[in-house]
Each structure stands twice: as structure tokens, then as C-alpha cells.
Amino acid sequence: MSVGLLSLIVLGLAVLGYLLGRQRALSAVKGDPRALHSLPSYYGASVALFTAVPALLVMVVWLFLQPTILETRTAALIPQENIAASGGNISLVMADVRRIAEGLDAVAARAGLDEAGIQAMRADLSDMRSRLAEVGVALGANVDPAVFEAAKTYRSLGNSLHSAMALVVLLAAALGFAFALWRISPQLRARNLVEQFIQVLLIASSLIAVATTFGIIASLVVESWHFFRLYPAGDFFFSTTWNPQFRGGSSLGLWPLVWGTLYVSFIALLVAAPIGLMAAIYLSEYAGPKMRATAKPLLEILAGIPSIVYGLFALVTVGPLLRDYFAQPLGLGDSSSSVMTAGVVMGIMLIPYVSSLSDDIINAVPQAMRDGSFGLGATQSETVKRVVLPAALPGIVGAVLLAASRAIGETMIVVMGAGAAAKLSLNPFEAMTTVTVKIVSQLTGDTEFASPETLVAFALGLTLFCFTLALNVLALVIVRKYREQYE
């Protein structure tokens, strides 16, 4: 029974529970709702909630836990020599087991085998590798009998766990249904019950945000820890070469990537900060209401455009333009993807981030301060430069820091515009690479979670996460402190 069908059945049961519960409450008082503690619909709702929520909860938890149980049970079946044969790494063998198990159904369907037929299949008697290849499961080597047996167990255990889940979920739904229905009486405080239930649901959903953060940190830390067991942390943090080799023996130094990231972000801020700040000053201090009403939303469109669009813009238009008119005439290189390309395009993307935040902050500077300055005879620009900007400075710094954190975490523009070569160079027209680019390139394609070359992406992700988090917290603290100053 598929998960979708199962949830549909549970939901159907809940609807039925609603109708029955309402009916039962009404019939208990002979159709006179005034004799009930709560409105009749609350009695129905209590049955529906008790039917659906625990059952669906069980299902979600089961779906989370099932893979782990399957994995540990099957891994125990694989003999030590198989693990040793694949470099002492159990996860490589388990990946094969999973793929074979997935392919078995297709093989059986093709050969017209039934359940017993699958159980009778033997890897040492028939060529399983070519049979699996026929159904689109490509394996690196011939199927080992022990691994094949493990795969069969994996498949049958998975199937039985799945039917067990359906049974347990339906049982939970039925129990909740019966319990809630049985409890209905005119004295039952159904509204309080339902409202408490809903409050619990509301609290639970607000915990999802916490769970997401926890999930992010846990997955980054756990996988980074795996990485640092395979690769010395000192080399990662202090080496200046990045040269992954998929046959092992790679050097995975963080510094070239950090340098590329900071260089691109620096150029992006060099573009975005002055333009964004001046635009904000002009729009809040000089522009008339009409100009403000048209220019501000137009600038903010830039923030709403997805980064893939900027990526294509960098790749197709800006890159070749910079190469033909700057890099080649100046003799600085002839690559269309460069730090400059990515930086300039990213700068354009960040203009509205700087401008709209600075705009808010400049507007928050009290008018009395400007009036005082005008009263002393200062011109408008002198007022802006000597009074408004110093007062708004902490907030503007915060805005620039937020933009910097965006720049560091931005992916598509640098993937398409900055290049892939990890270099420590000062030439802005040279292709360099960033942390995000390498996360993408190490994790796309065929990913096997056992080699340091793949796992390094998690360590890079952790670095990136810490970097952006620190910048954000710093920026928010500065902005918040400033806002309180004039309130």
C-alpha cells in the first residue's frame, strides 16, 4: 500500500469520524444542541483529530526510522571479507545492496518471476550483473553471492516493514477513532479538548523551524566529522592547494576557495555599496514623491530576479563583454568567466539589498537633526554628509554586512560566471572559484558518500554556514542597536 493511498484512507476515516461524532453527540441529547457542552461540530472535530493526527504522526516517524533499521539489519549480513574487499568501507557495499534490491523488482517483472522466484535467484548461478544492467541498474563489478543475499533480505525486509507500517497506521487510526467516539457524551468538554489539541499542533509546527536549524547543523557537523576522520583537519584549514583527485591522494586546502569567495564578494560590494548607498540617499533626501514611487520598486525588481537569471547574464553577456573590452586589451587574460564577471553581476544583484535597507535607516534619522543642520546654514549635501550619514552609519554598516553575507552564500552566479579553477591570484580577470562552486561540483553527479573528495563539500558547507551566520548576527546586532537609539 503506497504512502499516498494510506494517507488518503486515514483522511477519509477522519471525515467519517467527524460526521459520526457530530451525529453521536446530537443523538445523545435527542437533537437538542443546547444540552451539549460545546457546539456539535466540536464533537465531530475531536473524533477527526484523534483519528488522523496520531496515525499520520506514526507514519511520518516510521518513514524516518525505517531506512536506518533496514540498513543496520542488512549490514550485519555482509561478511567481513566483502567489506575489506571494497576498501574497508561498509557504505560502498550498502550502496550496491540498495541498488541491487531496487533492480530486483524490475528484473522479476521482466522475467515474469513471482515472489518465490525472486527468493530462488542465485548470483553464483546466473549473471546478475548483465540482467540488472538490462533494467538500467549499472554495477561496477560482478555481483557477489553474499551481497546478493543481503540485497534479497534488504528487499524482503523492506517490503514486510512497509506492510507492517500500513497495519500499524491503520490500527492507530482505528484506535483513535474508536476511543474518541466512545468518549463522546453531552458533558464532554469537546471545545476545550479540540482547542488544546490545536494548540499542541500549533506549537509543534513552530518547532519545525527549530528542527530545520538543528537538521542543518547536525547534517553539516556529522558529515564534516566523517570527512575529518578521512582527511587531516590541519591540511584542510591551512593548506593552500586545492586539487581533488578521484583516485585518492588529493589535496583539499580551504584557502584558494576562501580567497576566491572573498575576492568575488569584495568586488560585488565595491559595486553594490556605493551605488546602493547613493541611490538610497538620493531617493530618501532628494527625489520627489513621483520619482520615489517609480524608481524604488523598479530597483527592487533587481532583488526579485532569481539568481539563475543573473548567472545566465554573466555567462552570455557580461563575461564576453568584459573579456573583449577590458581583459584582452589590457593583456590580463582571455577567460570570459572571471572574478570580475561574477563580482560585477553579483554587485548588480545586491544594489537593492543595500539601497532598501539603507533607505529605511536614513528615514529613521529624526527630522529634527536635519532641521538643526539646515538652521545653521548647511546645504543639503553637507547635512547628509555631516549629520545624517554619521547618525545612520552603524545601520548602513549592518546593511553592507547583510549584503556581504548574501554575496558569500550566492551560488548560481559564481557557478556560471566565476570559473572552476582554484587559484590564489590577484588578477581580477582570471577565473577563480569559490566555496559554493566547489560544494556544487563535489556533490553533483554520481555521489558516493565515502570518499574525502565528496565529504569535503560538507566541511565547506559548515565553513560557509558559520561565516554567513556570524555576519548575519553581527549585522542584526548592529542594526538593532542603532534602531533603538532613536526610538
Place this chain on the structure above:
Amino acid sequence: MTDATLHGGHAAPRSLLATDARTRRRKAAETRFRLYGLTAVGLGLVALVFLMWSILGNGMGAFRQTYFEIPVELSEATLDKSGTRDPAVMKKVTTVGYGKILQKALEAELAARNIDTGTMKAKDVMGLLSKEAPADLRNMVLADPALVGQTITFEAFATSRVDGYFKGRVTMESAARDSNISPEQLAVAQKMADAGLITTQFNLGFLSMPDASELRPEAAGLGVAILGSAYMMFIVLLLALPIGVATSIYLEELAPKNKWTDMIEVNIANLAAVPSIVYGILALALFINFMGLPQSAPIVGGLVLTLMTLPTIIIATRAALKAVPPSIRDAALGVGASKMQAIFHHVLPLAMPGILTGTILGLARALGESAPLLLIGMVAFVKDFPAAPPEGLMQPATALPVQVYQWTQRSDPAFVERASGAIIVLLAFLLIMNAVAIILRRRFERRW
């Protein structure tokens, strides 16, 4: 005030009517500063216009497609020897067979119109047509076996080079350097166009067809990508809206102000600023590695985009709830409603326009997101449409922005045109969503 102070020292007597050098300098600085500001705004707007112009200029071509209109005789002898018109039997004739029919028809038509192909080989003449054309013809015949025995006018895709020639992307000079097309072939194509054998039409297939391989960009479409994106948006809407609204109601209306709720709030603010690629890493580690969900499936994409969109929706919903005046709550409580009833019967309906606006904007953001989808394997080449939900949610698909990325990774320049065209489609969707959000806000938002 004495004359000594007035005339003493360095200051020369000056008139208020004549501007002195210092005032002029200050005024010049004022004008300059103003100009800087205007320049900054102008630069931002120029960048926007340049961006749009470059995307539209590169991409509009993707919506037009060059076709060859050739009369093709579908003879029974080759296509359906048994004469039963049974598609199962007719399947035996492969695309190679149809290719031969198409080639014969093309040669006959060229001869009939007196178009001189010079020393060109038959293979090169056939090279004007897309490699997809025989398969198209085959699918057409298999779908409607009654066509066999008739002579039909078949619209065959031109290859991307011929297509590009008529759109001005490919020139005789570039063709001379190109191994996929020769100037002679283009000359023949030009003659065919003069004879009226070539038409350029709106390319509906670009929106409906699935992706095609590296060698036949003319047949590549956005069908699977649009469907995949639609599936993911469906999942995001289904999950993020209720969870986001529930979270906001709790935090805004019910939660006591203590350390615990403070922590949740800081958490949400931070989640909104986490780089999108980090969400991709989370999805890879949690959904694919740990839970064993399939790679490139819309369900995984939908889940990760849900997590990304949640903070946006929560922030918008809280603002909308905050905007409902407390007097509404007080009135409801005053006539005997419980706290939940006041929220669900009165506050929430009044906040709904704001919530929906925020949700649509969150969805628009999710629709354009590509980095996390790259990590969950959506870059795979997918040619088959996923089935209807719920099974389809577990089958491989791509998404619009990822399709753009994928096309830019291919070497054929025709794919750049396709990628820009896909961007136009994406931007059109975003424009529609934003317009709906603005209309919703204008139409239903109440101010107290």
C-alpha cells in the same frame, strides 16, 4: 559689534548679492552630490534594462522555430506490410526506416522544384533536417495508422544551424568553420526557403516537449521542467502554507513572551538568511542519504523548497496578523468567543489577504531557486514525463531554473538561445505571480 570686528582680520567686505568663491564651491559640491545620487539610481535602472534586454534579445528566438514543409508519401509497402494497420505490428519499422522515407520525399521535392543541390551528398541534404524528424514522423503515424497510404504534408524540424541561419545567429562565415553544417547546405536551405518550402512558426513545442539530447537542440523543450516545477510548487503550497500559518499564529497570538519563544524567533530570522545551497546540503544528507528518498524527485525538491520558503511565509503572516487591530480580538472575546474562536473566526480571515500575498511571493522565490536543486540530483537528463501525483512525485523530473543551468552547460550555442527562452518563461511565471500578489493586496487589503 564694532567696525574693528567687521573689517578687521582677513575677511574682505562682501555683498550678499554677489556670490563669493566659497559659496560657489559649496553650491558646486551640492550639485555634484546630487548628480552622484542621480547617477547611482540611473546605474541601477540601466543595469535592469540591460539585463532584460540581453535576456529578451537572446531568448525570443527560442519561441520561433524553422520547419521544412515536405509532402511525404506514406507507402503501405514499407510501413505496414501486413496491411492490418495495427500499431503493435507497425512498430517494427524503426526510425531508420522512416528516415529513408523522409529522405526520398525530400529528394523528390527538391527535384520537382528544380533545386540544384550541386555536389552535395544525399546525407548532407538530409542533414538539414533535425535528427528528431524521423522519430516525429514515426510517432505521428503510430498515433494515427489511417495515415498510411496517403501523402501528407509533414512539418519537419530544421536543425539548429539552419534554424539559426534564418534567425541570423548562423552566418555563411561561421558555417564554414562549423563541422555540423557547410555553406553549401545553407545555400540549398536558402533556395528551399525561396521556393516556399520553409516556414517559421511559433514554437509551441518549446513549452510542451521534454528535453532533448545534446545533438538536437531544436527539439528540446520545457515540458518536463514546467511540470516538475509545478509539482514542487504544489508540495510547497500544501506544506508551507499550513505550517507557516500555524507557526505564526502560535508566535503572534498565543505564545507567552519568554526565552523559549525568543529562541524560536531568532531561529526563524536566521533561517531566512541561511544560504540556499546549505539547504541543498541538508536535503542531500537528510532526505536522500538518511531517509532514502529517490534523487531528482519532485518530492525532495518540494520538501527542501518548503523549508526555504517557511521563514518568508512566517514573516509575512506575522506582519499580516499584527496589522489586525486588537479591538477585533477584544470584541470577539467580549461576546463570549474563546481565544481560538477569536483567532480562527475573526483575526485569521481578516489577515488572509496579507497571508496569501506573502505566500505567493514566497512561492515565486521558491520557483526561481536552483542551487539546492542541483545538489539533490535534479541536473540529471530527464526525457520522460513524470506520472500524475502521487507516484509522479517520486519519479525523476527537472525544474525550470535547473533546466536553464543544464542547457548552459552544453556546448551547442543553440542551447544558449533555449536557456534564455526558458528564462523568459520563468520570468513570465514570476511576473504573473507577483501581479496576482499585488492585485490581491490592492483589492482585499483593509486599512484600519
